[in-house]
Amino acid sequence: MILITNVNVWDGTSDSTISADVLIEGDKFKEIKANIKAPKGATVIDGQGGTLIPGLIDMHQHLMLWGGTTEGTYEYDAYGQGARAIKMAERLIQQGYTTVRDIGGNSLSISRLILEGKLDGPRVYSAGPVISQTGGHGDWGPTNEMPGEGNYQTMTANTHVVDGVPEVIKAARWNFRNGANFIKVMAGGGVASTFDPLNMTQMNIDELKAIVEVANAYESYVAVHSYHDRSYNMALDAGVKSFEHGFLITEPTVKRMSETEGVFWSWQPYGSYTLFAGGFPDWFTPDMREKGAAVNKGAVIVPPLMRKYGVTVVLGSDMFGDEVRFARTNIISAKEVPDTGYTDLEILKMATSNCTKILQMSGPGRDPYKAAKLGVVEVGAWADLNIWKDDPTKDVTALKSDDDLKLVIKGGKVYKNNLK
Ligand SMILES: [Zn+2]
Structure with missing residues (x-):
């Protein structure tokens, strides 16, 4: 005691x-x-x-992606990446984070080892590998990769690059088979990826619905990476609950989110506002920098709309490797975004109690911490x-x-x- x-x-x-x-x-x-x-x-x-x-909760982490999405491919093998993931986990708990949602990357075993008390770190709700289409935000292969060839990131199951309903179903079922607590889908263009313009949609409605159906079978839910109206609305049509990023969406979409049961927004004020205003990570290409600048513009527009419509907001720092030392800065950044209307108390809830119900949405069969x-x-x-x-x-x-x-x-x- x-x-x-x-x-x-x-x-x-x-x-x-x-x-x-x-x-x-x-x-x-x-x-x-x-x-x-x-x-x-x-x-x-x-x-x-x-x-x-x-204890603080971070709803958007990538334990396995130290150095971004390319370092694993070119520099280190899976053992090295795993060792670094443990360092990240240790740093997070030393910073006060007692729970994180790992929203892309094969942290399934690390999540279980922490659950079993064999490794130190925050509780990890893991999505396991992201589900991405060819050329999507989770396609981290080299430019000259031929169809069906595979690469380090697909072979170590940090990501699934899959196309068509049968393939996406198989990927989602593989994740749950191996203990995933929810599913992460790349549903639109991203900043830190090579092949995808920011404004494209990714996955079609049939693929998204098929993945949601697999999650529903486990009484769990789907999270999507996306930035703009078209993909947010397609994901809403498909029954997605967790919406990441979204810095280019407009008021009608925010309103629709507020009117849809169980839907919430995961906010990255540090990356979108504070960081991108001052520059970009070293490993960003010129194209990534251009996309980041667009996101930076939307970073001040969307948060006040979320507050206006009362969408449940949680904070997720979206850190890669050594950057994780800035995880808590993400909470402070939420206060730096001008004119959101959010109070300090409301911001602190985004990193604590706002997450309670959402973590439980993993469902009794896939929530490792459902006992309390x-x-x-x-x-x-x-x-x-x-x-x-x-x-x-x-x-x-x-x-x-x-x-x-x-x-x-x-x-x-x-x-x-x-x-x-
Ligand atoms: Zn992310």
Whole structure:
């Protein structure tokens, strides 16, 4: 048992913090109230007046894609990439992230090894390999690859490059067979890819519907990568629930998202706004830079529309490898985007409790953590938490410095403790 005293507690959903003690038994919260008497044998941690919040959640990560989508192809083999993925996972938990959604890349075994307690890292909800058409955002082969030839990224199942209904069904079923928690489809052009203009649609409606049907069979859901109206609307027609990026969509599409049950938006303010305003990653080609500039323009237009229509928003930093040190900057960037209307409290919910229901959408058969709730500090929920020196519910820039992160606990296990 662990008893945490002398903290202000934010439960993930309330408008304010309360002064309370927090008792953890095993991997779950046992009691949250003032003046809890320390049970015999419990470890007592003095929170030194800090603010205790739910463990942070990042809804858009790529653990396997250190160095982007080409480094694996040309520089290192799958063992090397796997070793680096573990480094990423360790860094994420040291930054306060206790859960991430890995939305493309073969992190299926790493996700399971963390679940089994054999590796350190945040809980990982993994999509496994992305599903992409030939020439789509997930086609990471070399320019001269011949049809059917395959490449490192397809052979290590970081991506499926598939065309036509039977092939996409087989890819989606392979993912679930191997433990995927949801499915990621490339449904439109992307910035960090070679063959696809930003404004193209990817997959046709029959292919998208077929993939959604496979996900429905598992009581799970589909996430799409896309930027613009045409592909967002096709995905809505097909029954997709998780919408990534979307920085070029317009008001009618946002309105339609708000009117569709279970639909949510996964926002990358760091990449789209902060980063692209200042430049691009070294490995971006000139074409990628041009596409990034277009996204940067939309990065200020779409967020206020999401707030206007009340679409559920979650934050996903979309980091590759070493960049993951900026993961938390993604939360602070949400505040830097001008005139969104979002309060600090609303932004913090996007990295905690807004994710609770969505993670559960993986369905009872594919949610590895279904035994309790994530993203909240509540009796019976998984004991995942951070303690920060200052109160991020009032100002999310409190999350800026690693030095101010005093304690990280996941499932009752201490991963970082600077309170000694
Ligand atoms: Zn991504």
